[in-house]
Amino acid sequence: MNEDDLFRALADPTRRAIFEKLAAGSMNASVLREGMGISQPAMSQHLSVLRSAGLVREERQGRFVNYEVDPDGLTHIAQWLSKYRAYWPARIEALKALLKDMDQ
Amino acid sequence: MNEDDLFRALADPTRRAIFEKLAAGSMNASVLREGMGISQPAMSQHLSVLRSAGLVREERQGRFVNYEVDPDGLTHIAQWLSKYRAYWPARIEALKALLKDMDQ
DNA sequence: TCAATACATAAGCAGTTGCTTATGTGATTC
DNA sequence: GAATCACATAAGCAACTGCTTATGTATTGA
Numbered sequence: 001m002n003e004d005d006l007f008r009a010l011a012d013p014t015r016r017a018i019f020e021k022l023a024a025g026s027m028n029a030s031v032l033r034e035g036m037g038i039s040q041p042a043m044s045q046h047l048s049v050l051r052s053a054g055l056v057r058e059e060r061q062g063r064f065v066n067y068e069v070d071p072d073g074l075t076h077i078a079q080w081l082s083k084y085r086a087y088w089p090a091r092i093e094a095l096k097a098l099l100k101d102m103d104q
Numbered sequence: 105m106n107e108d109d110l111f112r113a114l115a116d117p118t119r120r121a122i123f124e125k126l127a128a129g130s131m132n133a134s135v136l137r138e139g140m141g142i143s144q145p146a147m148s149q150h151l152s153v154l155r156s157a158g159l160v161r162e163e164r165q166g167r168f169v170n171y172e173v174d175p176d177g178l179t180h181i182a183q184w185l186s187k188y189r190a191y192w193p194a195r196i197e198a199l200k201a202l203l204k205d206m207d208q
Numbered sequence: 209t210c211a212a213t214a215c216a217t218a219a220g221c222a223g224t225t226g227c228t229t230a231t232g233t234g235a236t237t238c
Numbered sequence: 239g240a241a242t243c244a245c246a247t248a249a250g251c252a253a254c255t256g257c258t259t260a261t262g263t264a265t266t267g268a
Contacts, residue, residue, distance in 0.1 A: 011115035063265040
């Protein structure tokens with residue numbers, strides 16, 4: 001779970017779509033695959049990449065494997081991003097709102 | 105300058121190193137290449153990728169081309185990240201500090 | 209226990225990536 | 239204006255990626 005794995009995992013649009021879908025709520029690999037237009041092994045491989053990047057974690061439930069967003073990966077990106085805060089324009093309203101949320 | 109270009113640009117460790125070096129201060133491609141162990145064309149190609157991703161911008165100065173961090177790319181990543189704020193653990197102190205900086 | 213289900217792994221392949229050397233293009237300097 | 243310097247582009251190539259089909263491995267239920 002290093003920086004390289006993280007950015008490389010997010011570099012693929014299909015994996016970002018999977019991640020985004022999981023962010024809406026945890027689900028198993030089969031449900032996750034619905035409407036994505038890829039084979040079952042492809043999904044399994046993508047989930048493996050996301051998992052070793054720390055973006056997703058799994059929990060076996062019977063013969064299903066439930067996947068959910070792992071905050072660790074997101075935290076790592078936030079830390080990477082924070083290194084460059086000197087370059088952020090002051091007018092990022094969305095981010096300001098985010099910070100206010102975090103103060104609660 | 106879409107999301108795909110952004111994450112794909114950051115997926116390469118050499119490009120992240122270039123970006124990090126530029127974050128410490130703008131400089132031209134030759135100075136940037138010092139100690140990086142890649143050829144001049146390789147550097148030119150990396151800078152081209154970073155530029156079309158919106159992470160870096162250039163300004164010709166005589167026969168030199170000065171490169172600097174483009175805040176647009178970072179803003180875009182921050183926006184992407186903010187979509188998943190629901191999953192951030194409350195204890196991200198670094199980010200909290202960042203937010204306080206931005207309120208000024 | 210045997211068939212079915214959910215998922216992972218193996219193997220192979222076409223397309224992409226990052227690098228190199230070679231060459232082209234502006235800008236400067238003599 | 240010819241040589242030089244800073245950088246970009248072209249072409250080619252080895253390595254990597256993301257996909258497929260085929261097969262393996264747990265888990266469940268009849």
